[in-house]
Amino acid sequence: MEANGGIEIERKFDVDELAVLPGLTELPGVHAVAEPMIHDLEAVYFDTSDLRLTVAHITLRRRTGGDDAGWHLKLPQGGGRRREVHAPLGKHSQDEADAVPESLAQLVRVYVRDSPLIPVARLNTTRVVRALVGAGGETLAVFCDDRVQAERLGHEPASAAWREWELELVDAPEDLLDAAQAVLASAGILVSQHPSKLARALGDRFPATPAPNRKRPTPTRPAATVLLASLREQISVIRTQDPEIRQQRAGSVHAMRVATRRLRSVLATYESLVDPAVVQHLRTELGWLAAVLGGARDEEVLHHRLASLLDHEAPALLLGPIRERLETRSGTDAGSAGRILVAALDSGRYFRLLDALEDLEVPDALVATPLFTAAAGQDARVVVPALLKKEWKKLRSAVRHAAKTVPGPERDLALHAVRKRAKRLRYAAETAHPLNPERAARVSGFAQKLQTILGDQHDSVIARDRLLQRGGVEAYLRGENTFSYGRLHALEQLRAADAEAHFWKAWSRRA
Incomplete structure (x- = not known):
């Protein structure tokens, strides 16, 4: 540059x-x-x-x-x-x-x-x-x-x-x-x-920039102030990280992806406060952007995970050109994901999403517009705890479903659903921090713990798929030794089992 x-x-x-x-x-x-x-x-x-x-x-x-x-x-x-x-x-x-x-x-x-x-x-x-x-x-x-x-x-x-x-x-x-x-x-x-x-x-012609009327969320202020504070914070992150991604700065894709997921999650939690058509449109478009960002970010995470596995193996156990094969495939996939991401950030679809998000950055005094429902004007101390309670119930339901599934792909999908529910509860609790800091920190901390544990479990699922489908099978078809692919696959399987056991233990100790 x-x-x-x-x-x-x-x-x-x-x-x-x-x-x-x-x-x-x-x-x-x-x-x-x-x-x-x-x-x-x-x-x-x-x-x-x-x-x-x-x-x-x-x-x-x-x-x-x-x-x-x-x-x-x-x-x-x-x-x-x-x-x-x-x-x-x-x-x-x-x-x-x-x-x-x-x-x-x-x-x-x-x-x-x-x-x-x-x-x-x-x-x-x-x-x-x-x-x-x-x-x-x-x-x-x-x-x-x-x-x-x-x-x-x-x-x-x-x-x-x-x-x-x-x-x-x-x-x-x-x-x-x-x-x-x-x-x-x-x-x-x-x-x-x-x-x-x-x-x-x-x-x-110089634009007037009056000081925005943005009130800090409190228990007795409208519930919309809690939602708006969270939305503005994450929209600001997207604005900040957009040029960083274009300059290929480390951590920028991850930061924007998290902000995009937070926006999508918070809109789902607070959907009763906003026009349903607006929520549906924004969540669809944010889901698209998160998926594009995820393509680049997931490849980065997978590359580091597999590299770490290889680095911890004895050289005698690495048979065939496994490191070269995995690194080449990772580089190819990362390059493709990066090009797709840059094209997305230059697309009209992305620009219209930014336009729509800006429409939500209204001053607090304007929450009575058609964009918001009557619930948006109710006291935050009444509305927000009820919304958090609903997220808790959804998380418990997802855990019960996961407990009933058989180990294997079905269990992996169920635990991934639990992880997403834990993440939504975490983000919802973080928005409520100005109302009840102690309780919000306790709930978000527990949810983040579950999210981290199950994140490791899900990363193991992705790594095993790469080792099996893009590693072992392709190596076999080329006539190369597949022993090391199978060994790393087994190690990842053990890591996933440990993560799942850790999750059930953490869940059993919940407050």
């Missing part, structure tokens, strides 16, 4: 044309101010026609001139910080110059989806840069005196001009920004009222 960058920490100040530069050497740690350097900059800002990136406080621009010419993507990190990612300029036609580099486009696709990125503003800036130098000759920060000519592009074009100062940290503590703000305030110069140059250029 060609993009690179870092964390941007800066502060902007509004000034008029007659403002005089303050004594910057008065700032703590500043030993000298370097000679000024003048740059003529042009920046073209890109967004969707409805400014989705701007709404999300994301800035994407192509800058020419100065010592940092290129594509710049600025992503909010909280606390006034922004992560800045760069990519080089194109070297060809204007059409190619207006094409956002894929290395940056993939970082914002979860917001942009299938809408095109177009120029929305152009800024021409005459910048005077002064480096603030420490006693050791290091650059602590840079002070920029900008005179800006801005054009708003699109169907409502407009223009504006202004002057502003900007102080950006390089190798200094954040205290320097506070000290500079105090010095400037004493001269009547205040922090800019505009969040960015782009906001000022867009003028009345």
Whole structure:
């Protein structure tokens, strides 16, 4: 990936044309101010026609001139910080110059989806840069005196001009920004009222972002607040992990898969609070996404499990090219699953799912809309415990069914159903944590224990299938020695039996 960058920490100040530069050497740690350097900059800002990136406080621009010419993507990190990612300029036609580099486009696709990125503003800036130098000759920060000519592009074009100062940290503590703000305030110069140059250029097209009316769930507040808090948390995880998956970051597929499963599970538990058609549609689409994510994640888990088995075997017991065969097949399947996943994340189906999930991120004050049922407005202390009780009953019923099945494939399927019920109970209990932390932790902890035990049992089922069908049978047909496949299959069978025994013991000790 060609993009690179870092964390941007800066502060902007509004000034008029007659403002005089303050004594910057008065700032703590500043030993000298370097000679000024003048740059003529042009920046073209890109967004969707409805400014989705701007709404999300994301800035994407192509800058020419100065010592940092290129594509710049600025992503909010909280606390006034922004992560800045760069990519080089194109070297060809204007059409190619207006094409956002894929290395940056993939970082914002979860917001942009299938809408095109177009120029929305152009800024021409005459910048005077002064480096603030420490006693050791290091650059602590840079002070920029900008005179800006801005054009708003699109169907409502407009223009504006202004002057502003900007102080950006390089190798200094954040205290320097506070000290500079105090010095400037004493001269009547205040922090800019505009969040960015782009906001000022867009003028009345800049989206208003009022503080959301999101109340923390409590026993006496509507039950919908419990559901909404959980949904928002998991939707946020999906937004965060989407670009991580596209960059093949470790753990990202697992994190999004868990968030997707949590959403699907919580919607099932709280289905009585939401329009049934909405619940059915979302659970179907989330099930599709979880399956696609699962293809990539399951292959990763299986690869590590089989590799661990091989690593713990004596070399004398590994007959034939078993390691090479398993690794080759795992690599092939993982590559295929990865390509399927990337295609899914670029599909209209995925983008429409994101649209539908956003419809659920309504302010708490709007739970009385047709999206929600009358039960959503009832006290959480009445509704939520009843929903958890129903999940407990479903788990007990699944366990009773598993106890009646015969060992083998039928028992494996039944225990897998128990695992899914335990997982749903766990997620439901976690949503209730704000209402009764102690009880919620006890229930979710027990459910998670069952889920973990049966997860190992289910992984063993999958591993045995790989060893038998894709290992032993294929090896036999190639005329290779199958002894090691059978031995590993038997070891996995023992692991599954141990896990099942552990489960029944844990269940018998439940509170």
